[in-house]
Amino acid sequence: MSARVLDGRTAIVTGGARGIGRAIVEAYRAAGAQVLTCGRGERPDDLPDDVAWRRADVSDPDQCAALVAGAEEAFGALRILVNNAGVQVEKTVEQSSDADWDAVMGANAKGVFQMARAAIPAMRRAGGGSIVNIGSISGDTADPQMALYNASKAFVHGLTRSIAVDHGADGIRCNAIKPGWIMTEMAEAGFALARDPEAAQRDALARHAAGRFGQPQDIAEAAVWLASDASAFVTGQTVTVDGGLTAASPLNPGLF
Template identity: 70%
Template structure:
């Protein structure tokens, strides 16, 4: 029987790559976003407009997946937002936006699917970030939200195994609209991007498909003994010294 997967935030970027990969691997996929259904989303993919920060929307996304495909056996918590501000500059509205999507959304969706997964088994993959391990400047709420995701991942694995496996992926610089927005904050975006690229031992930035491949592996039987882990997928960025390699 084919897996049933929910992928949050699947309209573009990393989420869309995950949707496409899981569907190509034979899963029946339901995805969601706060906007309307993307026009290029294949007919076989289920869609629901909703905000995962709202518990009632999380329950409705689960209900839509169950009605269309059956009980989910895979959940990928990908939906997220970023606000480029320090703590001092962040507003209450910034807090609600970032913590709502990045923290509450992961909690809401996981809480919704766990009863069914504890009966039938399942795998959860949370999309964290290297920013949950090392702080990007002027990204205080985003950094903190991803650290929350990593911590919650471990708790889910410990509390709900062996029926449910739960891991996180910590992407580095993946070329999406969100990454472009981050580079745009620099005084010289072109120079900042070139410097960042030089710090990657892999010699390139990541693509959404790189993260989708990691998700596909973690939800497969090949990874059946892996749970409670945060897998860094960053082209070696965080393995390298912070010294500028061009000066040595």
């Protein structure tokens, strides 16, 4: 693909302050997109000047609508939405509170729904677009002690298919990326749940056919492809980017 496969397109990337979201912001800029991103805190000091920042909570429908309007005002017709903002709570169902439900499902499920609902009319006006949702392999195979997170990502996968089916006639594609173990703060928190975190990391690493854990840039490259014309015939899909982790049997290949 050409290096500037998103040249001139307006994109919103939610949760772009750090981790996977920040990597997608940087990759989209390099591919020529004009990017608005957001988070619940103040603008990061190291965010490039040409990236628009809004302080926003995607669980609030009014703030989602304002993000779409802000992107159109700043850069023009909206063509790309990446629903990346997310929250992780490390608890079982029994341990989870109503507040935990509101936090996780509010950002990970309701936020994806509301951002898509706000963006679809704008994309229709633009003549089409691409929605990229950040799901997780945890939406298919449950990680221990992350009940609400697992459930929220399963919702994202299902909503992705519905958006693709219902809005394909508008020229809108929708796909989800299912990251595996990507080395971010969330991954570190997940490993910390183990009785022996270092042993858990060694065991997990041995299950990766690629021989390494993922980096945010690995997900960003997939997000560029899904937003570009190179994936024009791809919609309603969940694309796994996990270094081969879920391709393996439950047997640890490092023991053979």
